[in-house]
Amino acid sequence: MAFRRLWFALPLATFLGVAAYLAIGLTRDPSAVPSALIDKPVPRFALPPLPGHDTGLTSADLVGRPQLVNVFASWCVPCRIEHPLLMQLAELTGVTVRGINYKDPSQDALAWLERFGNPYASIGVDSDGRVAIEWGVYGVPETFLIDGDGRIRYKHIGPLSADDVTTKILPMIRELER
Amino acid sequence: MIPEIGHYALVLSLVVALVQSVIPMIGANRGDAAWMELARPAAVAQFLLVAIAFSALTHAYVVSDFSVLNVVENSHSAKPLIYKISGVWGNHEGSMLLWVLILAVFGAAVAAFGDSLPPSLLARTLAVQAMIAAGFLLFVLGTSNPFMRVDPPPLDGADLNPLLQDPGLAFHPPFLYLGYVGFSIAFSFAVAALIEGRIDPAWARWVRPWTLAAWSALTVGIALGSWWAYYTLGWGGWWFWDPVENASLLPWLAGTALLHSAIVVEKRDALKAWTVLLAIVAFSLSLIGTFLVRSGVLTSVHAFAVDPARGVFILVLLTIAIGGSLALYAWRAPVLKAGGLFQPISREGALILNNLLLSTATATVLVGTLYPIFLDALDAGKVSVGPPFFNATFIPLMLPLVVAMGIGPMLAWKRGDLLGALGRLKLAALVTAAVGLATYYFRSGGPVMAVVGMAVAAWAIAAAIDELAGRIGLGRLPPGESLRRAARLPGAAWGTALAHAGVGIAIAGMTGSGAWMTERIQYLAPGEQIGIAGTQVRFDEVIRVDGANYVADRGVFSVLSDDGRVVGQLFPERRRFLVSQRVITHSAIRTTGLADLYIALGDPAGEDRPDAWTVRVYHHPLVPWIWIGCVVMALGGVVSLSDRRFRVGAPARRRAVAPGIAGAEPTPATRGGV
Known part of the structure; x- marks a missing residue:
């Protein structure tokens, strides 16, 4: 009988667990966390281009000068939110932004770029998400800062805010460019 | 003042x-x-x-x-x-x-x-x-x-x-809230019954009309929301698995499960504790949905008003309401006596299968929606799992559900005859096979899943018709007698068939739009033509139009027949709203009922082609069926509401124990439905 009672308490226990997470969630802002790949060279990879684009994205493209790699998808709502910021970043600051298009039908990705603009110097298509796994991507969007030697120096999870760009990303890029 | x-x-x-x-x-x-x-x-x-x-x-x-x-x-x-x-x-x-x-x-x-x-x-x-x-x-x-x-x-x-x-969004919230909030009645009834310590078939008979009404409104609300997303937000997408959309789908799934499990309580006095739990869960999910939308813990295109103070308030409210009712459940539900026994292969068994699949689907969508919050709580930032996750988990749960949906109404209560039921579904099975084969043969490059989708859709529709035909003895009895039986058939029977057929219609629409959508994006200058899915569309001109609070560039497009005659015109617009200075694309849709031709006017092409515009043209086969299906489903709910059983009012408790008396069902007496 006591065991049977436990079953009836299960929904309550589940809900309390969910509520605790929701409470923590309320106190959170999009935040950056260190990744296991920080200061390691980018994983070796080669991704094909979107149909109609000339170049895809390979690890060789990420050597030479500091640049950003942004993992995005047309179905991802937070990506839509950070997108205008990437446009500004590419147009106004001259920072090279490259894209990894994550698990996205190519025509959707093209429609999205056509609609909102294309801030990316080049885009690699990661249709099955294999390369993203090697990069340690949890979900989209994520943004990586790569230095001139092709090492990952910083990783941002979730949509970038204007504040993240001006207080973290741009100062770090300037630091690396010196 | x-x-x-x-x-x-x-x-x-x-x-x-x-x-x-x-x-x-x-x-x-x-x-x-x-x-x-x-x-x-x-x-x-x-x-x-x-x-x-x-x-x-x-x-x-x-x-x-x-x-x-x-x-x-x-x-x-x-x-x-x-x-x-x-x-x-x-x-x-x-x-x-x-x-x-x-x-x-x-x-x-x-x-x-x-x-x-x-x-x-x-x-x-x-x-x-x-x-x-x-x-x-x-x-x-x-x-x-x-x-x-x-x-x-x-x-x-x-x-x-x-x-x-936008007209779609003007009426979306009232319907959505009628659904969300309508489940509060089932919730209140459930909590009251837990306090009373007794639940019997009469209780289910009182709760079901309210649940049905809420469910029908929610179905319409969700459909309006997705229709709006289709013609304003998307490049032809109609469901984005956006947290706000999921927040409306979750109570719908739980409410659908509740509708069905309450039938078992009403007819067979079984599944009582489970049904009470579903009543609590359906409204709790509405509350959680409200919290998700209102608190800003998730990023979404739809969320307006993001304020942590409000989030904390709603979370406290949520904890009291859901935590309190579930605590009451943990304390009082074990007291409820289990009712009638039954075999696994029976109407009850089919409804339990329905409930298992629907609750698993609910849990899946809930996990997918909350996963970003969990990650965030574990210090891992805000992310989105998106359609790849939902499509991979949700669709495999829905397929067996729809297959069982066709068979369930054919089974008898207590102990069903699976072979007999399948035998009566011979015709539906034939139709399903025919549609599956035809789709396979004509699918012209679509994915293999499209064959499965179309077959399942055909099964749902054909089985619903088959079941109705069986009840009125169509083809077995003289036509006059069939007609008399049809007229005497209770609202619940018509409602079940309509709702189940609606599911099939909607699935056909979802499959069609997913598998055979074609699009063209091109710079077009006035006078130029673009061809899509065998139709020629001519771009005539762009004119300036003044709206009440916006100015618009209105594109004029003519749909041409094979011999070059104009058979229809479309007027997509780019509207600049004067106060906010925001530009909204207002696409134009021409529907044949079988397919939509969808045109959106983009930006002017720029310096190298001064008179050209970016034009996106889509051909969406079967897409109107998604919303037609939803309306048919909701109609099923409304027709069911008209059942004499509910209208006569909830009969006294003693009488309610004998099912089939209040309903005017001729044969077999144990049959009923949503």
């Missing part, structure tokens, strides 16, 4: 709700008839007061009273009247007021139609309903008061978000 009357009425309604949540509850415990009887006039008074408050706010919008902050922030004097009215709920404060209004409407409706309910159950149900109302009224008055004044008043307002100035 009028806004103050509204504000005052809202405060009074809170007082009434507090009284209504305490006195009848005590009365029911003591057996004091006078105290219990207080619940009904209180529920009506609460409704009238909230209605006064809501009318006051609507009045402020209609006359553009810019001394009210809410009107300033969300309206503009040049806005068309319909959007002035829909602007009332197109913002956080007003939409919460609508939420409370609908809650009060349902409470007053239970009071009005509650004559046949035992007085103690009615008193407790209305008391629980008032507790929810009190919580949300406190929320509105404390953190989201729509009646705040500004001094001095500005000359004009900031206008409503242009995306919301």
Whole structure:
């Protein structure tokens, strides 16, 4: 009988667990966390281009000068939110932004770029998400800062805010460019 | 003055709700008839007061009273009247007021139609309903008061978000809330029954009409939302697995499960504890949905009003309501006696399978929606899992559900005959095979899943028709006799068949749009043509049009027949709203009922081609069926509501134990449906 009672308490226990997470969630802002790949060279990879684009994205493209790699998808709502910021970043600051298009039908990705603009110097298509796994991507969007030697120096999870760009990303890029 | 009357009425309604949540509850415990009887006039008074408050706010919008902050922030004097009215709920404060209004409407409706309910159950149900109302009224008055004044008043307002100035979205929130909030009645009934400690078939018979009404409204609400997303937001997408969309799908899934499990309680006096749990869960998910949308813990295109203080308030409210009811459940549900026994292969068994699959689907969508919050709580940032996750998990759960949906209504209660049921579905199986083969043969490059999707859709529709045909003896009896039987068939039987067929129609639409959509994106200059799916479309010109509160570039496109005649015209627009200076693309759709031709006008091409425009043309086969299917489903719910069983009112408890008496069903007596 006591065991049977436990079953009836299960929904309550589940809900309390969910509520605790929701409470923590309320106190959170999009935040950056260190990744296991920080200061390691980018994983070796080669991704094909979107149909109609000339170049895809390979690890060789990420050597030479500091640049950003942004993992995005047309179905991802937070990506839509950070997108205008990437446009500004590419147009106004001259920072090279490259894209990894994550698990996205190519025509959707093209429609999205056509609609909102294309801030990316080049885009690699990661249709099955294999390369993203090697990069340690949890979900989209994520943004990586790569230095001139092709090492990952910083990783941002979730949509970038204007504040993240001006207080973290741009100062770090300037630091690396010196 | 009028806004103050509204504000005052809202405060009074809170007082009434507090009284209504305490006195009848005590009365029911003591057996004091006078105290219990207080619940009904209180529920009506609460409704009238909230209605006064809501009318006051609507009045402020209609006359553009810019001394009210809410009107300033969300309206503009040049806005068309319909959007002035829909602007009332197109913002956080007003939409919460609508939420409370609908809650009060349902409470007053239970009071009005509650004559046949035992007085103690009615008193407790209305008391629980008032507790929810009190919580949300406190929320509105404390953190989201729509009646705040500004001094001095500005000359004009900031206008409503242009995306919301749309007929689809004007009526989306009322329907959605009718559904969300409608589940509060099932919740209140469940909590009241737990307090009473007894649940019997009569209880299920009282709860089901309310659940059906809420479910039908929610179905329409979700359909309107996705239709809006289809023609304004997307490049032809109609469902994005966006957190806000999921927040409406979750109570729908749980509510669908509840509808079906309540049948088992009603007919067979079994599954009682489970049904009570589903009633609690369906409304809890509505509350969680409200929390997700209102608190800003998730990023979404739809979320307006993001304020952590409100989030904390709703979370506390949520914890009290859901935590409290589930604690009550843990304490009282073990007392409920299990009812009739049955074999796994039976109507009950099929409905349990339905419930298992629907609850698993609910849990899956909930996990996918909350996963970003969990990650965030574990210090891993905000991310989105998106369609790849949902498509991989949700669709495999829905396929067996639809297959079982065809067979379930054919099985008898207690012990069913699977082979016999399948035998009666021979015709449906033939149709399914034919459609599957035809799809395979003609699919022209679509994915293999399309064959499965179309076959499953055909199965759902054919099985629903097959079942109806069997009941009225179509082809077996003389036509006149069949017609007589059809006329005598209870509303519930028609409702089941309609709703199940609606599911099939919608699946066909979803499959078609996913598998065979084609698109062309191209720079076009006036006079040029573009071909899509065998149709030629000519771009004639772009003209300047002045709307009430926007200016637009309107593209004129002609659809040409094979011999070059113009058979139809489309006018997609790019609207620049004057106040917010936001540009909204307003696509144009020409539908044949079988497919949509969808045109969106993009930006001018730029310097190298000065007269050309970016034009996106889509061909969406079967896509209108998604919404037709949803409407048919909702219609099924409404037809079911008209069943004599519900209209006669809930019969006395003793009579209700014998199923099939109240319903005018000829043969077999044990049959029933949604």
